[in-house]
Amino acid sequence: MNHVDVIIIGGGFAGVSAARKLYRAGKSFLILEARDRLGGRVYTKDIADGIPLDLGGQWIGPTQDRMYELVEEYGIETYPTYIKGKSVMDLNKKISTYTGLIPKVDPISLIYIDITIKRLNRMAQSIDTQAPWSHPKAAKWDAMTLSSYISKHVKTKKARSIMITAMETVLACAPEEVSLLHVLFYIRSGKDIDTLLNIENGAQQDRIRGGMQGVVEHMSVGFEDRILYNAAVKSIKQSESQCTVRTEDHTYYSSKVVVAIPPILAGRIQCDPPLSLDKRQVFQKIPMGIVVKCYAIYKQPFWRQAGFSGEVVTDEHSPYQTIFDNAAEDADYGMLMGFALADRATQLMRLSQLDRKALMIKTLERYFGAQSKDIWMYEDLCWAEEEFSQGCYTGYFPTGVWTRYKDALRTVEGNIHWAGTETATVWNGYIEGAVRSGERAAQEILTS
Amino acid sequence: MNHVDVIIIGGGFAGVSAARKLYRAGKSFLILEARDRLGGRVYTKDIADGIPLDLGGQWIGPTQDRMYELVEEYGIETYPTYIKGKSVMDLNKKISTYTGLIPKVDPISLIYIDITIKRLNRMAQSIDTQAPWSHPKAAKWDAMTLSSYISKHVKTKKARSIMITAMETVLACAPEEVSLLHVLFYIRSGKDIDTLLNIENGAQQDRIRGGMQGVVEHMSVGFEDRILYNAAVKSIKQSESQCTVRTEDHTYYSSKVVVAIPPILAGRIQCDPPLSLDKRQVFQKIPMGIVVKCYAIYKQPFWRQAGFSGEVVTDEHSPYQTIFDNAAEDADYGMLMGFALADRATQLMRLSQLDRKALMIKTLERYFGAQSKDIWMYEDLCWAEEEFSQGCYTGYFPTGVWTRYKDALRTVEGNIHWAGTETATVWNGYIEGAVRSGERAAQEILTS
Numbered sequence: 001m002n003h004v005d006v007i008i009i010g011g012g013f014a015g016v017s018a019a020r021k022l023y024r025a026g027k028s029f030l031i032l033e034a035r036d037r038l039g040g041r042v043y044t045k046d047i048a049d050g051i052p053l054d055l056g057g058q059w060i061g062p063t064q065d066r067m068y069e070l071v072e073e074y075g076i077e078t079y080p081t082y083i084k085g086k087s088v089m090d091l092n093k094k095i096s097t098y099t100g101l102i103p104k105v106d107p108i109s110l111i112y113i114d115i116t117i118k119r120l121n122r123m124a125q126s127i128d129t130q131a132p133w134s135h136p137k138a139a140k141w142d143a144m145t146l147s148s149y150i151s152k153h154v155k156t157k158k159a160r161s162i163m164i165t166a167m168e169t170v171l172a173c174a175p176e177e178v179s180l181l182h183v184l185f186y187i188r189s190g191k192d193i194d195t196l197l198n199i200e201n202g203a204q205q206d207r208i209r210g211g212m213q214g215v216v217e218h219m220s221v222g223f224e225d226r227i228l229y230n231a232a233v234k235s236i237k238q239s240e241s242q243c244t245v246r247t248e249d250h251t252y253y254s255s256k257v258v259v260a261i262p263p264i265l266a267g268r269i270q271c272d273p274p275l276s277l278d279k280r281q282v283f284q285k286i287p288m289g290i291v292v293k294c295y296a297i298y299k300q301p302f303w304r305q306a307g308f309s310g311e312v313v314t315d316e317h318s319p320y321q322t323i324f325d326n327a328a329e330d331a332d333y334g335m336l337m338g339f340a341l342a343d344r345a346t347q348l349m350r351l352s353q354l355d356r357k358a359l360m361i362k363t364l365e366r367y368f369g370a371q372s373k374d375i376w377m378y379e380d381l382c383w384a385e386e387e388f389s390q391g392c393y394t395g396y397f398p399t400g401v402w403t404r405y406k407d408a409l410r411t412v413e414g415n416i417h418w419a420g421t422e423t424a425t426v427w428n429g430y431i432e433g434a435v436r437s438g439e440r441a442a443q444e445i446l447t448s
Numbered sequence: 449m450n451h452v453d454v455i456i457i458g459g460g461f462a463g464v465s466a467a468r469k470l471y472r473a474g475k476s477f478l479i480l481e482a483r484d485r486l487g488g489r490v491y492t493k494d495i496a497d498g499i500p501l502d503l504g505g506q507w508i509g510p511t512q513d514r515m516y517e518l519v520e521e522y523g524i525e526t527y528p529t530y531i532k533g534k535s536v537m538d539l540n541k542k543i544s545t546y547t548g549l550i551p552k553v554d555p556i557s558l559i560y561i562d563i564t565i566k567r568l569n570r571m572a573q574s575i576d577t578q579a580p581w582s583h584p585k586a587a588k589w590d591a592m593t594l595s596s597y598i599s600k601h602v603k604t605k606k607a608r609s610i611m612i613t614a615m616e617t618v619l620a621c622a623p624e625e626v627s628l629l630h631v632l633f634y635i636r637s638g639k640d641i642d643t644l645l646n647i648e649n650g651a652q653q654d655r656i657r658g659g660m661q662g663v664v665e666h667m668s669v670g671f672e673d674r675i676l677y678n679a680a681v682k683s684i685k686q687s688e689s690q691c692t693v694r695t696e697d698h699t700y701y702s703s704k705v706v707v708a709i710p711p712i713l714a715g716r717i718q719c720d721p722p723l724s725l726d727k728r729q730v731f732q733k734i735p736m737g738i739v740v741k742c743y744a745i746y747k748q749p750f751w752r753q754a755g756f757s758g759e760v761v762t763d764e765h766s767p768y769q770t771i772f773d774n775a776a777e778d779a780d781y782g783m784l785m786g787f788a789l790a791d792r793a794t795q796l797m798r799l800s801q802l803d804r805k806a807l808m809i810k811t812l813e814r815y816f817g818a819q820s821k822d823i824w825m826y827e828d829l830c831w832a833e834e835e836f837s838q839g840c841y842t843g844y845f846p847t848g849v850w851t852r853y854k855d856a857l858r859t860v861e862g863n864i865h866w867a868g869t870e871t872a873t874v875w876n877g878y879i880e881g882a883v884r885s886g887e888r889a890a891q892e893i894l895t896s
Contacts, residue, residue, distance in 0.1 A: 145591055145596075277797050277833060281794065385728075
């Protein structure tokens with residue numbers, strides 16, 4: 001009666017991608033979503049006057065093929081990230097501007113940055129993203145942190161500051177916290193550092209008109225009635241013939257289960273029989289990154305008129321690693337978005353929201369002048385405070401985890417399959433990776 | 449009606465120590481314990497013929513003052529770990545024997561080991577265990593793994609193997625997984641490496657007659673009726689005047705709460721209002737070590753008659769880092785206990801229990817001869833498989849955690865206080881640390 005072919009836990013891009021594939025294959029299924037909305041780490045909030053704020057994942061870029069296919073399939077409009085004009089660099093408490101890709105830094109530091117990026121890219125290209133642990137140097141690279149690598153190879157303080165800001169922007173964790181091998185895997189899964197960092201021809205190239213959450217909503221059209229909200233799963237019981245999935249109030253039955261939530265949350269679901277030791281170990285050992293997205297919204301994008309792109313790159317003296325103009329070129333309002341990541345996120349969240357707003361205004365004033373004070377609205381969201389995400393962008397691997405637990409995150413356990421961007425081998429950590437992981441999990445079930 | 453002064457979550461040594469102190473101060477309290485027994489990571493199982501097997505924590509040693517005081521207070525008998533005779537060293541697949549503390553290794557390797565231990569000890573002595581993050585070199589040491597340190601400073605393969613085995617035996621995690629700063633803190637909190645490694649005058653000096661669980665049971669005499677078993681806590685709600693603590697089936701009310709369980713499990717309790725961001729981050733980032741204790745029990749301690757102490761030290765070719773004679777000198781049976789830790793634990797648990805038994809017999813045969821085949825009983829326990837521990841001996845800090853989150857593990861949050869050996873500054877990770885942490889949490893409440 002209550003039995004479906006597949007229960008999908010989590011209604012983010014991974015879960016909905018799995019559902020979409022099963023739907024088209026004529027399978028019966030149910031999505032159990034803990035929140036009252038789809039999207040997971042993608043969340044578009046409409047504020048006053050119907051302005052859509054992407055408080056979670058928001059970009060797509062070249063080689064994210066599945067995302068562009070989805071956008072095309074549903075006739076969703078995209079627009080390029082605004083980049084016209086000069087960018088701001090805030091380094092060692094001094095502000096400078098530049099155009100193009102290369103900020104104004106002393107030549108020695110520039111050379112160190114260039115060499116380090118090229119070296120990391122070259123190392124990353126040698127990684128098999130299906131099996132990073134199989135690399136001849138995997139043991140060495142997994143035993144050291146990204147910080148150890150940067151300390152050894154980047155010799156000027158300025159170059160180190162810029163490299164750290166750049167890598168924190170990509171990873172949402174501090175270089176001290178993450179395995180070098182994981183960083184190389186992550187770079188490789190999204191092609192190279194340049195692709196991860198760039199706007200044009202990079203991962204920050206395009207935005208979704210109306211907000212990213214619209215994409216996942218389009219994807220669910222036709223099976224909206226198979227989605228249950230406010231349904232946080234507490235336990236999964238497997239017998240030979242059936243899976244029993246419990247939320248606080250209800251029990252559901254299926255032949256298969258797809259778990260499409262972050263590892264840290266997957267580890268909190270009680271499983272009977274217990275999962276393999278490797279799976280339980282890896283769930284203990286992959287924490288989530290930490291990001292705060294901060295929005296200053298203005299009646300006018302006054303910086304554009306002054307020749308600024310709105311893009312800011314900083315070192316550790318700024319509360320944000322980077323700032324973007326986050327509205328379409330034709331928007332009739334102005335929107336600057338600051339990313340506070342890793343330690344800067346933690347520090348920022350020690351302030352009240354009122355103080356965070358004041359800090360953002362003060363910071364923008366330094367970059368774009370007195371008009372910054374004339375703010376219309378402020379919004380922010382710290383993803384580490386979200387009970388049903390526990391962090392963003394993604395789970396990261398500390399030292400020693402890849403070489404020990406290999407592909408344990410995505411190994412099938414009886415009738416339980418595993419999705420989520422952390423399980424992806426292409427664009428791991430991105431929405432593209434989530435989509436691919438969901439489709440892979442659905443495919444496993446369809447061919448089993 | 450159901451209201452008590454304090455609810456204590458967890459009936460291990462930390463929780464029961466807190467309870468004992470509150471009991472003597474005349475406070476009302478309730479211990480909610482998830483298992484059907486006291487002890488947590490201490491667990492004494494009586495097998496056939498009343499032989500007590502300590503499947504969890506089992507030792508006390510000099511400077512563990514609170515443990516010796518408790519043992520004396522309750523008139524509990526102790527006995528020294530058996531060490532008479534020659535020990536076995538299994539290095540590079542070759543077996544040798546030695547007496548005293550220093551195994552037979554080439555002099556160059558011995559010198560490297562000696563220098564490394566002295567250096568680590570010297571670094572550890574400079575750590576303030578109340579605030580390891582305040583050390584001038586904290587940032588550097590917390591950005592690197594113990595593995596990076598050993599690779600750099602220990603130049604012969606043999607010396608490295610021995611250092612790794614020794615440190616894995618102390619930490620129950622691999623050197624790749626742990627921050628050097630944490631290792632130094634851990635060494636300091638138990639005095640020095642020698643104290644942590646040694647039997648005589650070290651942390652493995654004395655055993656408890658009848659098993660370690662007896663101590664915690666003695667400690668609870670008088671308030672047995674205030675302990676509820678099979679009561680795993682799901683949520684804590686704090687209002688200004690009251691804490692509401694829920695298990696699956698029941699709700700309890702108190703003024704204060706003491707959480708005395710490992711960080712990974714504390715992170716799974718839903719708190720309303722949510723805990724501070726730092727606390728939630730640190731709960732994500734401290735995984736548990738992994739240990740399997742394996743027991744081969746014989747009708748006779750035949751190795752003793754052959755002049756062996758039963759102690760074995762190995763390198764990575766053995767399934768166990770170390771083996772001990774785990775019975776009192778006057779026992780009328782023989783008992784060898786093998787410790788499989790970190791990767792060796794994971795590998796061992798890929799075998800069935802039957803194969804683990806066969807492997808232990810085969811291994812002991814190599815060390816102690818053909819009589820090893822004549823086994824009476826075999827028992828083992830993998831602590832990472834224990835739902836209500838998730839690992840042993842203790843939670844370890846990966847790189848970057850100490851310098852970021854400082855004392856977040858033990859910071860009071862409203863009316864919630866935090867105990868558990870992971871919060872201890874003296875003998876962190878040991879039963880002694882658990883006792884001190886519980887007493888510290890109770891003291892916080894008594895003086896608040």
